[in-house]
Amino acid sequence: xxxxxxxxxxxxxxxxxxxxxxxxxxxxxxxxxxxxxxxxxxxxxxxxxxxxxxxxxxxxxxxxxxxxxxxxxxxxxxxxxxxxxxxxxxxxxxxxxxxxxxxxxxxxxxxxxxxxxxxxxxxxxxxxxxxxxxxxxxxxxxxxxxxxxxxxxxxxxxxxxxxxxxxxxxxxxxxxxxxxxxxxxxxxxxxxxxxxxxxxxxxxxxxxxxxxxxxxxxxxxxxxxxxxxxxxxxxxxxxxxxxxxxxxxxxxxxxxxxxxxxxxxxxxxxxxxxxxxxxxxxxxxxxxxxxxxxxxxxxxxxxxxxxxxxxxxxxxxxxxxxxxxxxxxxxxxxxxxxxxxxxxxxxxxxxxxxxxxxxxxxxxxxxxxx
Amino acid sequence: xxxxxxxxxxxxxxxxxxxxxxxxxxxxxxxxxxxxxxxxxxxxxxxxxxxxxxxxxxxxxxxxxxxxxxx
Numbered sequence: 001x002x003x004x005x006x007x008x009x010x011x012x013x014x015x016x017x018x019x020x021x022x023x024x025x026x027x028x029x030x031x032x033x034x035x036x037x038x039x040x041x042x043x044x045x046x047x048x049x050x051x052x053x054x055x056x057x058x059x060x061x062x063x064x065x066x067x068x069x070x071x072x073x074x075x076x077x078x079x080x081x082x083x084x085x086x087x088x089x090x091x092x093x094x095x096x097x098x099x100x101x102x103x104x105x106x107x108x109x110x111x112x113x114x115x116x117x118x119x120x121x122x123x124x125x126x127x128x129x130x131x132x133x134x135x136x137x138x139x140x141x142x143x144x145x146x147x148x149x150x151x152x153x154x155x156x157x158x159x160x161x162x163x164x165x166x167x168x169x170x171x172x173x174x175x176x177x178x179x180x181x182x183x184x185x186x187x188x189x190x191x192x193x194x195x196x197x198x199x200x201x202x203x204x205x206x207x208x209x210x211x212x213x214x215x216x217x218x219x220x221x222x223x224x225x226x227x228x229x230x231x232x233x234x235x236x237x238x239x240x241x242x243x244x245x246x247x248x249x250x251x252x253x254x255x256x257x258x259x260x261x262x263x264x265x266x267x268x269x270x271x272x273x274x275x276x277x278x279x280x281x282x283x284x285x286x287x288x289x290x291x292x293x294x295x296x297x298x299x300x301x302x303x304x305x306x307x308x309x310x311x312x313x314x315x316x317x318x319x320x321x322x323x324x325x326x327x328x329x330x331x332x333x334x335x336x337x338x339x340x341x342x343x344x345x346x347x348x349x350x351x352x353x354x355x356x357x358x359x360x361x362x363x364x365x366x367x368x369x370x
Numbered sequence: 371x372x373x374x375x376x377x378x379x380x381x382x383x384x385x386x387x388x389x390x391x392x393x394x395x396x397x398x399x400x401x402x403x404x405x406x407x408x409x410x411x412x413x414x415x416x417x418x419x420x421x422x423x424x425x426x427x428x429x430x431x432x433x434x435x436x437x438x439x440x441x
C-alpha cells in the first residue's frame with residue numbers, strides 16, 4: 001500500500017489552532033450569506049455549525065477506523081485501487097478549485113483595497129511564491145504560525161469592538177426571523193459547506209499529528225472556537241452597519257472604516273487588511289500543501305517537493321480563468337458552490353463510511369459461514 | 371508577457387530537472403513533466419490572449435441541468 005510521504009510531525013494544539021485560523025479566514029466571504037439572511041446572519045452560522053457537526057462525526061469515524069491514514073489512502077482501501085484513484089482525482093480537482101477561489105478572493109481583496117491599479121496576476125503570483133516557499137519547508141512550518149495569527153486576529157477584533165463603541169446600534173439586530181424560511185436553509189447550506197466544510201482538508205494532515213488520541217478534541221475545539229470567532233465578526237458587522245451589510249462585499253473592512261475616535265483614531269482599515277492578508281495566506285498555504293500532497297500520494301511519489309512550483313503555475317492560471325470578476329466568483333459562492341462543495345464535503349465522506357460499514361459486515365458474515 | 375512566461379518556465383525546469391535526474395526519481399520526473407507540459411500550454415495560451423474555457427461554467431450549467439440551484 002501507499003506509504004506516507006510527510007515525515008514531519010505537529011502537535012495536537014498546533015493542529016487545533018490551524019483549524020481555528022483556517023475557519024477565521026472565511027471572514028472575507030461573509031457577504032455570501034449576508035445577502036440571504038441580512039440581519040439574521042449570525043443564526044445561519046450557528047445552524048451551519050450544528051449541521052456540520054453531524055458530518056464532522058463521520059469524518060472522525062473515518063479517522064478512528066483508519067488510524068495513521070490520510071484521505072487518499074482511505075479511498076484506496078475502501079474503494080479499491082482503481083475506483084479509489086478516480087475519487088481521489090476528483091478530490092484533487094476540488095482542492096484545486098477551492099484553493100483557486102481563495103487565491104482569487106485574496107487577489108480581489110488586495111486589488112480592491114490596497115493596489116487598485118496593479119494587474120491582479122502580480123498579486124496572485126507574489127502570494128503563490130510565498131506559499132510555495134512555505135511548503136518547501138514542510139508541514140511543521142505551514143501550521144506552526146496558526147496560533148500567532150489567531151492571537152493577532154483576536155487583538156484586532158477586540159480593538160474593533162472598543163473603538164467602534166460610538167457606532168454600535170443594537171437595534172440593527174431587529175427584527176429577528178423576518179426572512180422567508182428558504183433563505184435560512186440556503187444560508188445554512190452556504191455556511192456549512194463554504195465556511196465549515198472546508199476543514200475536510202485537515203483529514204489529509206491528521207496522520208502528521210503526533211498525539212493521535214487527541215484528534216477528536218482538536219477537531220471539535222478548533223471548529224467551535226472558529227465558529228465563535230466568525231460569530232463575533234458577523235454580529236459586530238451587523239450591529240455597526242445595519243441594513244447596509246448585505247450590499248457590501250467586505251463588511252468587516254467597512255466596519256473598521258467607520259471608526260473615528262475624536263479625529264485621531266481613523267483610517268484603521270489598513271490593519272484589517274494586513275491581518276486578513278496573513279489569515280488568507282495561512283489558508284491558501286494549507287490548501288496548497290494538501291493539494292500537492294494529494295497529487296504526490298495519488299501518483300505514489302516519494303516526495304512532493306518537485307511538483308510544488310509547477311502546480312503553483314497551474315494554480316495562478318486557473319485562478320485567473322475561474323472568474324472574470326469579483327461578482328462572478330461571489331455568484332458562484334452563493335449558489336452553485338454550495339452543491340459542488342457539498343458533494344465533496346458532506347455527501348462523499350458519508351457514502352465512503354457507509355460502504356466501509358457494509359463491506360465490513362459482508363466480510364464478517366462470510367467468515368462466520370466458513 | 372509571452373517572453374516572461376517562457377523565461378519563468380525555463381527557470382523552473384532548470385531548477386527541478388537536474389535534481390530529479392541526479393537522484394534517479396523517474397516516477398517523479400514523469401509526473402513533473404506531465405504537469406509542466408499542461409501548465410506550459412495553458413500559460414502560453416493565456417499570455418497571447420486566447421480565452422481558456424472555464425470549468426466552473428460547466429459545473430454551473432450541469433447543476434442547473436439537474437435542477438440543483440436556489441434560483
